[in-house]
Amino acid sequence: MADPTDPARDDGPRHSAPRAPGTLRIGSIAGIDVLITTSWFVVAALISLTFGPRIEAAQPGLGFWRYVAGFAFAVVLYLSVLLHEASHAVVAKRLGYGVNSITLHFLGGMTEVDGQSKRPRHEFWIAVVGPLTSIAVGVVAGLLVRVTPDGLLDEALFLLAGANLLIGVLNLVPGLPLDGGRVLKALVWGASGNQHRATIVAGWGGRLTALALLAWPLVQEQVTDEPPTILDLVLVFILGLFLWTGATAAMAHARLRQRLPALVARPLARRTLTVPEDLPLAEAVRRAQEAQAGSIVTVTPDGTPVGIVSEAAVTAMPAERRPWVAVSAVARTMEEGLTLPAGVAGEDLILAISRRPAEEYLLVEADGQIYGVLSTADVDRAFRDNARR
Template sequence: MSRETLGEPTDRRGGVGYASRVPDDDPSDQGVTRPARPRGTLRIGTIAGIDVLITSSWFLVAVLIAVAIGPRIEQVQPGMGVWKYVAGLVFAVLLYLSVLLHEASHAVVAQRFGYGVTSITLHFLGGMTEIDRGSRRPRHEFWIAVVGPLTSIAFGVAAIGLWFVTPDGLVRVAVEGLAGANLVIGVLNLVPGLPLDGGRVLKALVWGASGDQHRATLVAGWGGRLAALALLSWPLVQEQATGVETTLFDLVLVMVLALFLWTGATAAMAHARLRRRLPALEARPLARRTLTVPEDLPLAEAVRRAQDAHAGSIVTVTGSGAPLGIVNESSVNAMPVERRPWVAVSAVTRTLEEGLTLPAALSGEELVLAISRRPSEEYLLVEDDGSIYGVLSTADVDRAFREAAH
């Protein structure tokens, strides 16, 4: 409760979420509540119980692919007219199915190691696998990351073999395109820089050799930044290296990809620096002193008792002392003072649903992730024996989090 409502929140002196994306190094437990589907995405199915989503940007890239491959289709099958673009859209779907295979391999390996996978999303630049926690060990990080590029390369090699036995025509064009695209996807994703899979492979190797996950992330982040700078220089040497003249489309594509690499690497590095400060964030010192009351007590009397006890929160309990709910600060503030004597405290109490009771010993990333899994204004902190320690307010955690970041 706020200072104005019950008394100042106090310490307890004598009383009370590649390339695939993984929320870098965030630990969690199993049984994570699946978050709401992100805005701008469409769910198209599931794989091994994992939601498969596509973003609205996918439709744009599908059209671009259809236009780009149209001349090749016309060359192989003249006279198709507008149907060549329909064939191009079919190829775009097949290509992204192979991208989905790449992402599904990340997801399956992550599940084999005991991690929860929230979703697989196909977007403008490829795909992203949302895993509910960062890797616990370097070898987990290595295998979850490397399996994606290896899957793409294996798919590309298989397509090359199929190409030799496929007769001339549209099917052969599709096989040819899938072979080339998957080999490129696989090789480029092994570039040793975040946020690419190769960056996570590099991170795993440095982490395993040094034992320092923070340093490993920074090294892989710098790898991503260097890759972005190298990519920006490609248009300068493209014509000399390939004999193909650089076009405006090439320049735009390079700039988009370089920006993706730079921002992804920078975000990972910033997260690693913040993560190093998180161990100072502990639930116990942030807990508000708590008063326990029966749920049928008038609200005015509950508030009076809390103020007398200098408590920052109120918890309703049964006759035997088992906690029932947390009195919501916002609801108390919204209740007119003149009505409080006639309203039971249960009217402004949130029932202790699953996820609203947390161990008092939580700290660091575990504390932040526990709160993010089950968003609420307040949480009940309990000891190992089930006894009430205090109430943790999200506002207090946010304030401490900001202080830890500076």
Template sequence: MPDSTPRTRPPGMLKVGTIAGSDVLVSSSWFLVAGLIAVIVAPVVDEAQPGLGGWKYVAGLAFAVILYLSVLLHEASHALAARHFGFPVSSITLHFLGGMTAIEGEARKPRQEFFIAVVGPLTSILVGAVALGLRPVTPEGLLLMAVEGLAGANLLVGVLNLVPGLPLDGGRVLKALVWRLTGNAHRGTIVAGWGGRLTAAAVLFWPAVQEPVLGTEPDILDFVLAFVIAAFLWSGSSAAMASARLRSRLPHLVARQLARRTLAVPSDLPLAEAVRRAHDARAGSIVTVTASGMPEGIVSEAAVQATPEERRPWVAVSAVSRSLQDGLRLPADLAGEELVMAISRTPAAEYLLVEPDGSVVGVLATADVDRAFRDSAH
């Protein structure tokens, strides 16, 4: 069933529809690039269809829309492939540099990473090939100009996206191949990240070799575009590498190993007595239970520390406990990314760790998880 929960959108985003249950968003930056394309294409429109006057800019804008519809096809193919493997896709965004598909979760196998990544460039190449095949039967004029432009742009986008460097699709393909060969997804990301950095450097220096290679002298727009694209590639690859280094430390986080010994007390017990019993039992946490012994709340360490000692004999332990709502009971065997995601879904200071049969293992404190994560870096 599609998710009926309203999704919050970042500022500057306009929803224009849905594809397979995923919101299609257009960034405000798209209107800037659409106007830029209209201005750049206007002379070509004038040559293909003379005498249009100011309408040549409207034709150029129409071409920009057609071009981004092909970008939408590219991103939609990523979304459909991700959904095929069971990954939710929250949105598809069209922006200044193309598009982005927001896939929730990470590929669990190299094969999934490979197919989700490669289907986008292959879709662009297919669109370009179809447009190229229509060229001989397309009449002269604006229609031919649009078909030729669509063919060239999609073939270029498809091929360039296969360049083996993150954040390009080719970088994810390279990551999948390295992952397959080494069995290490994080190593694949690091290799593909360096590929992205090398690609960024090549793009930055492209205007310097443009004239010898293409025979055309670079103008100021060429330098600006080279800088923008290089900055995008460098920041994207660097972010992916930083994320991989963080994720490589996550397997060291095992909920069971971080569990604090827990003391069970009735909810009406005075806080002072509960603290005394926990100290005698060398327990690092307190859980309130019903008369039948079922856990019903976790005592907040912060709330206990904030309660003056002279008031503790007169305060019931239930007054400083948090009821065990959904998300505060976690399986004791959670580890790595699954543990972090479970904590992220329901932010809290403490969680009750339980066995599959419901028996209590202990309490997991977020502070202990943070400390273990920092220690794993050393």
């Protein structure tokens, strides 16, 4: 359903993100992990209990099995939600973006796509395909109702049609974090040329939607002749809170992204001293201090970098042991993702760090020459300073 992430082109190697606590992997679609949260079992039980009486009315005599049928309906319903999310993921991949996972949870589903869109039309198509898929499922289920004999299957198709049409229409409401909010963002972005301004507009759409939803119980009886129940109030509060917090987070991220272009790796790099792997640590530290270098990189005899010396490991090493320890003992081996172009900046820098978390990264020029070492602590400090301005 709602997708609180914005997609971005995956320009480098990706590594599987750690699975969030409370999630289970149930399979994959087009190489994308499909996860389910433990909260899903709660909503599946609620669906089973809620629709049990309707199932009994459609197929009398089921007894306890009506709740089993209700649980089966919950599974089918979430398979349609999975189809909604898979459509987001497939279109994103077709447009060249990296997709990390699809997660089914209490409020529906979420597709985790790397970063943010590069073009308004990409934002539009990735967002709109989800609601259109749900509406299509609802229409097909509705047509099948017309040719299905009365009974349990007919009732299940009727409920499935109604649920998917509701999901599709509600997700087209123009406010973040709903898909309709991303559609609005794409339209404003295309018209204004300013992605961040478009996110703010769509975020306000989400906030107004949340306020309208929270106000619904005040007018529900006048509109439907039915007073709101405790369950209605709880659902309205949960959904309103979800919309408000999602919209607010999107607006805050947009304001931060406006400052990202000022975050450049090159001026943040520390001067680097290259040393042989077998050099005693004490001698390596002495040479670095003499050269006023803020970092040390170990290299092979032909100058190929093989490790970045960890500042934390050097500090933890007692001074009396340093003459007897090779500098390679406190160096992190150069792995994939630890070497970045010296000119990396803005969101590309943040994405590179998030893909391969580490304390230090080696910055190299286009010709392969070592420029310096970038410390994550320095990036964090610069990011906070930019956010305060």
